[in-house]
Amino acid sequence: IFDVWMMVVFGIVGYFFKKLRYPLAPLVLAIVLGDNAESSFRQAMLISQGDVTVFFSNALVGGMTGLALLLLAWPLLGWLVRRARGD
Structure with missing residues (x-):
């Protein structure tokens, strides 16, 4: 079932x-x-014993983490921009 x-x-x-x-x-x-x-x-x-800064420890890892966060937030950012423009 x-x-x-x-x-x-x-x-x-x-x-x-x-x-x-x-x-x-x-x-x-x-x-x-x-x-x-x-x-x-x-x-x-x-x-890292719970330290989240390990994800920004060097340029490559920080760039990839930043890109992942940007891509995660992209739909919300697009919705906010469209809402602000009144589309």
Whole structure:
């Protein structure tokens, strides 16, 4: 019965993704890479004893972290700009 409920839930999620024209590629990428990213994040936090500045420790790592944060915030920034312009 658990499998049936999972199918229903993911069917509803898929319906809303399709209705909102959300691309499928980011979702698949998150599902595939999410576990590895979480393990690596946990390992980095354990090694640095909880210090988040390890993600900005040198130019390459800082640039990649900054780019990731920018890409994460991009939809919100675009929405705020469109709202400010009145589009």
